[in-house]
Amino acid sequence: MSGIGTGYDLYPTTFSPDGRIFQVEYAHxxxxxxxxxxxxxxxxxxxxxxxxxxxxxxxxxxTNRRVFSVGEHIGIATAGLTADGKRIVQNARQEAKNYENFxxxxxxxxxxxxxxxxxxxxxxxxxxxRPFGCSLMIGSYDEEKGPSLYCIxxxxxxxxxxxxxxxxxxxxxxxEISKLKLSEMTCKDAVKExxxxxxxxxxxxxxxxxxxxxxxxxxxETKGKHKLVPKKLIEEAVEWVKGQENExx
Amino acid sequence: xxxxxxxxxxxxxxxxKTGTTVMAVTFKGGVIIAADSRTSSGSYxxxxxxxxxxxxxxxxxxxxxGSAADTQIISSYVSYYTNMFSIEEGSKPTVKKAAHMFRxxxxxxxxxxxxxxxxxxxxxxxGGSVYSLPLGGSIVKQPFATGGSGSTYLYGYCDMNxxxxxxxxxxxxxxxxxxxxxxxxxxxxxxxxRKAIIDKNGVRxxxxxxxxxxxxxxx
Numbered sequence: 001m002s003g004i005g006t007g008y009d010l011y012p013t014t015f016s017p018d019g020r021i022f023q024v025e026y027a028h029x030x031x032x033x034x035x036x037x038x039x040x041x042x043x044x045x046x047x048x049x050x051x052x053x054x055x056x057x058x059x060x061x062x063t064n065r066r067v068f069s070v071g072e073h074i075g076i077a078t079a080g081l082t083a084d085g086k087r088i089v090q091n092a093r094q095e096a097k098n099y100e101n102f103x104x105x106x107x108x109x110x111x112x113x114x115x116x117x118x119x120x121x122x123x124x125x126x127x128x129x130r131p132f133g134c135s136l137m138i139g140s141y142d143e144e145k146g147p148s149l150y151c152i153x154x155x156x157x158x159x160x161x162x163x164x165x166x167x168x169x170x171x172x173x174x175x176e177i178s179k180l181k182l183s184e185m186t187c188k189d190a191v192k193e194x195x196x197x198x199x200x201x202x203x204x205x206x207x208x209x210x211x212x213x214x215x216x217x218x219x220x221e222t223k224g225k226h227k228l229v230p231k232k233l234i235e236e237a238v239e240w241v242k243g244q245e246n247e248x249x
Numbered sequence: 250x251x252x253x254x255x256x257x258x259x260x261x262x263x264x265x266k267t268g269t270t271v272m273a274v275t276f277k278g279g280v281i282i283a284a285d286s287r288t289s290s291g292s293y294x295x296x297x298x299x300x301x302x303x304x305x306x307x308x309x310x311x312x313x314x315g316s317a318a319d320t321q322i323i324s325s326y327v328s329y330y331t332n333m334f335s336i337e338e339g340s341k342p343t344v345k346k347a348a349h350m351f352r353x354x355x356x357x358x359x360x361x362x363x364x365x366x367x368x369x370x371x372x373x374x375x376g377g378s379v380y381s382l383p384l385g386g387s388i389v390k391q392p393f394a395t396g397g398s399g400s401t402y403l404y405g406y407c408d409m410n411x412x413x414x415x416x417x418x419x420x421x422x423x424x425x426x427x428x429x430x431x432x433x434x435x436x437x438x439x440x441x442x443r444k445a446i447i448d449k450n451g452v453r454x455x456x457x458x459x460x461x462x463x464x465x466x467x468x
Contacts, residue, residue, distance in 0.1 A: 102330075111338055
C-alpha cells in the first residue's frame, strides 16, 4: 500500500526529498490516535485532565494512569502510547533525583523539560530504535516564578504554553481553551472547565464507550506539590457540567 | 604484606599538602575569606606565595586544605558544573548548591581523597554563607569556619572574638589577626595573608604582606 512517504519512511535516518522525517511524523499519528489530555496554566497553578476511555467494565477505576509525578513538584500528563510515556517519566524521575542529590535543590521545570527534550530527540536519530509515540505535558508551580506548562512532542520540540491539549480531540479542545481567560482563572475553576471540555466537546458519547476523568494539579493550594485532584471535586465538576447542559436545553 | 609503594616510593609519594590556615567569616552583607600562602612538601615550602582562595563562580569561592592535587581537581569540577548549571538554568548558583556539589564529590570518593574544603560566598537568597566540608565528606553550614593545620591554634581565638553581624572592618580585622596568629604558631602555615571580601557587589581581593603582619606577643 503506497502512501505519501513511500520509500522514505522506513527509518528515522532518511529524509524525504521535501525535508521531512516520516517516521517522526508517523509517531505523531500514534499520539493523535489516543484519547485527549488537557493542561491549563491558571493564575495559581497548573491543572491536568485526561479523558480515559473505559475499555471494559472489569477495569478497576483509577488504574491505567496517564498522569505521573516527577519529584514532588512536577506533574506529567501523557497522550499516545502509554508505555512510551512511562519510559520517559522513568527517565524524568532519574534526572530529577540525580539533580537533587547533586545540588540539594529541586530540579527547575525548564531544566527538566530541556533534558527530556534532548532525551526524546536521541530516539529520532538512529535506525535501530524508534521514536517515542507519545506527547507529554509537563507542569509545575513555584511561589516565585508562578505556574509553568510545557509540552514535548515526539519530534522533541518543547514549547511553553498557557493552555495545551494533546491527543485525538486536541483541535476542538484548543479552540475551547482559547476562549478561556486563563490568567484570571483559579485552579478550582479550571477543574470544572477541563471537565466541561473533556465531557462535552471532546468525548463523543455515541461513538465511544464511557469515559473516566483523571485529573491532577500543582498549585498554591497543594503547596506546590503535584497531587491528584480530590475525587469529590471531580464529582462536583461533573455535576456542574451536567447542570450546564440542562441550562442550555 | 609487601607494599611496593610503601617500600620503594615512600619519598616520591610524599604528597604536596597544603599545611594551611584558612578562615571564612560571615558579616553583615557578605563573607570574608582569608588564607595563608604556604604549600609544603614535607619540610620544603614548595610555594610560599600560594593563592588558596579559589574561585568557583562569580561570587562563590572555596578554601582548600589537605592534598593540593585533590582539592584542585575537585574545585575545578565544581566550577565546571556550577557554570554549566547556571547557563542551563539562567540564574547564578547559590552557595548552598556549590557546597552540596563539593559534598557529593568528597563523600562519593572519600577512599581516594584527602581533602577538606570551606565553601563561602554571597547569593541573593541567603546573603553571605559559609559551608564547612571536612575530611569525611559531611557538610555543615556555619557562621564562620576555620580549616587546615593552623586552625587548631585558632579555636580559642575565634570562640572569644566572633560576633554575629559584624561590620566589614571588624570582620576583616578578625580574619587578618587570626591568620597572622596561626602563621606565627603553625609550622605548616606561613607567608602572606590573602583575603577576599565577597558581597552583593562582587569580590574584592586584598593582601597583607609579611612585614605588615601585626606582631602579637613576641619577645
